[in-house]
Amino acid sequence: xxxxxxxxxxxxxxxxxxxxxxxxxxxxxxxxxxxxxxxxxxxxxxxxxxxxxxxxxxxxxxxxxxxxxxxxxxxxxxxxxxxxxxxxxxxxxxxxxxxxxxxxxxxxxxxxxxxxxxxxxxxxxxxxxxxxxxxxxxxxxxxxxxxxxxxxxxxxxxxxxxxxxxxxxxxxxxxxxxxxxxxxxxxxxxxxxxxxxxxxxxxxxxxxxxxxxxxxxxxxxxxxxxxxxxxxxxxxxxxxxxxxxxxxxxxxxxxxxxxxxxxxxxxxxxxxxxxxxxxxxxxxxxxxxxxxxxxxxxxxxxxxxxxxxxxxxxxxxxxxxxxxxxxxxxxxxxxxxxxxxxxxxxxxxxxxxxxxxxxxxxxxxxxxxxxxxxxxxxxxx
Amino acid sequence: xxxxxxxxxxxxxxxxxxxxxxxxxxxxxxxxxxxxxxxxxxxxxxxxxxxxxxxxxxxxxxxxxxxxxxxxxxxxxxxxxxxxxxxxxxxxxxxxxxxxxxxxxxxxxxxxxxxxxxxxxxxxxxxxxxxxxxxxxxxxxxxxxxxxxxxxxxxxxxxxxxxxxxxxxxxxxxxxxxxxxxxxxxxxxxxxxxxxxxxxxxxxxxxxxxxxxxxxxxxxxxxxxxxxxxxxxxxxxxxxxxxxxxxxxxxxxxxxxxxxxxxxxxxxxxxxxxxxxxxxxxxxxxxxxxxxxxxxxxxxxxxxxxxxxxxxxxxxxxxxxxxxxxxxxxxxxxxxxxxxxxxxxxxxxxxxxxxxxxxxxxxxxxxxxxxxxxxxxxxxx
Ligand SMILES: [Zn+2]
Ligand SMILES: [Zn+2]
Numbered sequence: 001x002x003x004x005x006x007x008x009x010x011x012x013x014x015x016x017x018x019x020x021x022x023x024x025x026x027x028x029x030x031x032x033x034x035x036x037x038x039x040x041x042x043x044x045x046x047x048x049x050x051x052x053x054x055x056x057x058x059x060x061x062x063x064x065x066x067x068x069x070x071x072x073x074x075x076x077x078x079x080x081x082x083x084x085x086x087x088x089x090x091x092x093x094x095x096x097x098x099x100x101x102x103x104x105x106x107x108x109x110x111x112x113x114x115x116x117x118x119x120x121x122x123x124x125x126x127x128x129x130x131x132x133x134x135x136x137x138x139x140x141x142x143x144x145x146x147x148x149x150x151x152x153x154x155x156x157x158x159x160x161x162x163x164x165x166x167x168x169x170x171x172x173x174x175x176x177x178x179x180x181x182x183x184x185x186x187x188x189x190x191x192x193x194x195x196x197x198x199x200x201x202x203x204x205x206x207x208x209x210x211x212x213x214x215x216x217x218x219x220x221x222x223x224x225x226x227x228x229x230x231x232x233x234x235x236x237x238x239x240x241x242x243x244x245x246x247x248x249x250x251x252x253x254x255x256x257x258x259x260x261x262x263x264x265x266x267x268x269x270x271x272x273x274x275x276x277x278x279x280x281x282x283x284x285x286x287x288x289x290x291x292x293x294x295x296x297x298x299x300x301x302x303x304x305x306x307x308x309x310x311x312x313x314x315x316x317x318x319x320x321x322x323x324x325x326x327x328x329x330x331x332x333x334x335x336x337x338x339x340x341x342x343x344x345x346x347x348x349x350x351x352x353x354x355x356x357x358x359x360x361x362x363x364x365x366x367x368x369x370x371x372x373x374x375x376x377x378x379x380x381x
Numbered sequence: 382x383x384x385x386x387x388x389x390x391x392x393x394x395x396x397x398x399x400x401x402x403x404x405x406x407x408x409x410x411x412x413x414x415x416x417x418x419x420x421x422x423x424x425x426x427x428x429x430x431x432x433x434x435x436x437x438x439x440x441x442x443x444x445x446x447x448x449x450x451x452x453x454x455x456x457x458x459x460x461x462x463x464x465x466x467x468x469x470x471x472x473x474x475x476x477x478x479x480x481x482x483x484x485x486x487x488x489x490x491x492x493x494x495x496x497x498x499x500x501x502x503x504x505x506x507x508x509x510x511x512x513x514x515x516x517x518x519x520x521x522x523x524x525x526x527x528x529x530x531x532x533x534x535x536x537x538x539x540x541x542x543x544x545x546x547x548x549x550x551x552x553x554x555x556x557x558x559x560x561x562x563x564x565x566x567x568x569x570x571x572x573x574x575x576x577x578x579x580x581x582x583x584x585x586x587x588x589x590x591x592x593x594x595x596x597x598x599x600x601x602x603x604x605x606x607x608x609x610x611x612x613x614x615x616x617x618x619x620x621x622x623x624x625x626x627x628x629x630x631x632x633x634x635x636x637x638x639x640x641x642x643x644x645x646x647x648x649x650x651x652x653x654x655x656x657x658x659x660x661x662x663x664x665x666x667x668x669x670x671x672x673x674x675x676x677x678x679x680x681x682x683x684x685x686x687x688x689x690x691x692x693x694x695x696x697x698x699x700x701x702x703x704x705x706x707x708x709x710x711x712x713x714x715x716x717x718x719x720x721x722x723x724x725x726x727x728x729x730x731x732x733x734x735x736x737x738x739x740x741x742x743x744x745x746x747x748x749x750x751x752x753x754x755x756x757x758x759x760x761x762x
Contacts, residue, residue: 323453
């Protein structure tokens with residue numbers, strides 16, 4: 001058997017927490033883990049250029065199979081020479097399977113063994129997505145990491161529903177693996193489901209590990225459950241996954257959850273949170289959450305975050321950013337998006353440094369204290 | 382009398398056309414003319430950073446007194462240290478007087494000798510703008526070039542209406558000069574009005590020249606009149622203005638009119654056209670107007686303009702830009718805005734080079750032919 005397109009190199013484990021420092025190697029270069037992946041839904045990380053993402057040391061970005069399938073169409077991206085060339089990004093790309101959008105954006109949907117019937121969220125047209133179709137699209141996009149097509153069950157779901165769903169997701173994962181046409185330069189990751197049920201997480205993980213994917217995602221978390229349940233599920237699930245493969249926690253991007261996920265052995269994260277809240281003028285700072293639209297910043301000529309050295313904080317004031325957000329100027333959203341992504345990418349660099357120095361637990365305490373997560377009324381996003 | 386804050390240096394006159402090559406010196410540096418000024422209405426040139434404007438050699442930008450008065454308020458900009466510091470732009474800035482917005486955006490307005498009563502276009506609040514108030518706001522903003530508060534008469538207007546309006550604009554210009562508090566570091570330009578009436582253009586120009594402003598704008602053109610009338614009015618008006626002061630044609634930004642304005646002795650231009658059409662996906666190229674949303678570009682992997690070396694054209698395809706515009710992605714508007722402004726700024730550099738070489742007439746013919754302006758059905762913007 002040939003070497004998979006994507007491999008994981010474990011550098012060290014934090015003595016204080018067990019968090020993993022590693023490197024993921026891909027056909028478009030390597031990136032250090034734990035890593036946060038900015039989301040570029042429609043082949044663009046909203047408002048930013050690829051050069052800006054590199055300036056802030058983004059090692060890998062995520063893009064969305066469902067959206068690119070609809071517009072411009074995977075055939076066009078393929079003809080352009082693949083997604084990297086199309087969007088002018090030469091570092092690694094992970095594409096999701098489209099499953100999440102099918103289950104979250106479409107009003108009508110019918111799940112069958114073959115796949116899912118649903119309606120295009122833009123114009124209502126009937127569409128059908130299956131494991132084979134999700135692979136075909138992702139093979140056309142040419143992402144470095146592809147995700148298996150899974151069912152994203154509702155939250156909360158009953159044990160019986162979840163059991164059937166987990167087994168279907170496993171059967172679909174197998175079909176994805178068989179349909180995948182480019183294993184030599186694209187790696188397919190399986191997705192562990194099972195909701196809040198440890199027994200089903202185990203059942204899912206074991207079946208997928210049996211299929212020997214080059215990496216594994218943990219899905220069905222950060223869907224509305226309390227944070228302690230997410231942490232418990234992670235603690236239970238990551239040890240079931242092989243130590244020599246990367247682990248990816250889907251849809252997580254709040255600073256506390258990134259740190260707590262890393263502590264539980266997660267290597268990769270993605271979330272629209274930093275870019276979505278930026279468009280509304282909400283910022284993550286070293287001193288906590290900052291809503292720049294608030295009147296109190298009208299005459300505040302200091303930077304968004306006094307401890308940040310990003311482009312936004314070096315050159316612009318809270319008063320100016322507030323003005324741009326209030327007047328709905330695009331450049332304001334550029335500035336807030338830049339800062340938020342810089343903040344999270346810089347946080348992950350601090351997390352990696354803390355692992356290197358076996359003090360991620362201490363770092364967590366300091367960060368939580370400063371950010372305000374330890375307050376009884378801590379407001380997250 | 383002290384030297385004005387802004388001076389004009391005539392470098393040479395094109396032997397073929399009479400167009401002027403010059404340099405305008407301001408407290409924030411100098412720029413070559415003929416020059417096009419990108420418009421930054423709300424203290425930002427929509428979607429772009431100051432660094433990007435410098436990359437494309439923007440020598441001066443324009444911002445809007447009326448909009449900044451309403452949001453964030455001239456007091457806040459003053460407190461920030463002035464508009465340059467507020468928006469992180471250290472090159473020259475010209476601010477308009479607010480007159481144009483009062484006459485174009487507000488539904489209700491009442492013109493009196495003292496000034497204009499009107500309603501805020503955002504919330505309907507009653508407002509009053511006068512020569513003195515326009516000066517106060519612009520003194521707070523700290524722009525290098527301020528514009529006198531003028532009446533922008535409707536088009537078309539009768540001779541009698543225009544006569545009264547021209548004389549009022551002259552009286553207001555005088556009051557502006559008297560109210561101006563910072564002549565040592567801000568230059569106040571007068572605005573010649575008079576519509577399509579040569580006699581009134583003369584009356585306006587002579588009265589304003591009498592007041593000895595450091596520069597003159599030509600207003601009330603590009604308001605809907607045929608292009609040959611605009612050209613005729615320019616031919617008639619510019620010789621009435623002193624050769625040692627810069628001349629600014631307001632609201633003109635289509636490539637043909639920029640060249641034809643330069644040929645008639647204009648030194649400065651501004652217009653929202655390149656940025657406004659960019660947001661709709663319409664591009665200016667060396668081969669003419671290009672509407673990138675058109676289906677024929679869906680699989681066109683060439684650059685927007687094969688003869689352009691801007692950031693957009695070097696890195697992205699028509700297919701990609703089309704995708705971004707269709708999906709309403711901000712980065713698409715960044716890319717089209719970048720290209721259009723680069724195109725006009727580069728056009729002005731070509732115009733200046735042609736003046737240097739006494740061949741602006743030849744350049745005009747070549748450019749018009751290639752762009753398609755010579756075609757009988759030539760579509761402008
Ligand atoms: Zn910052
Ligand atoms: Zn270009």
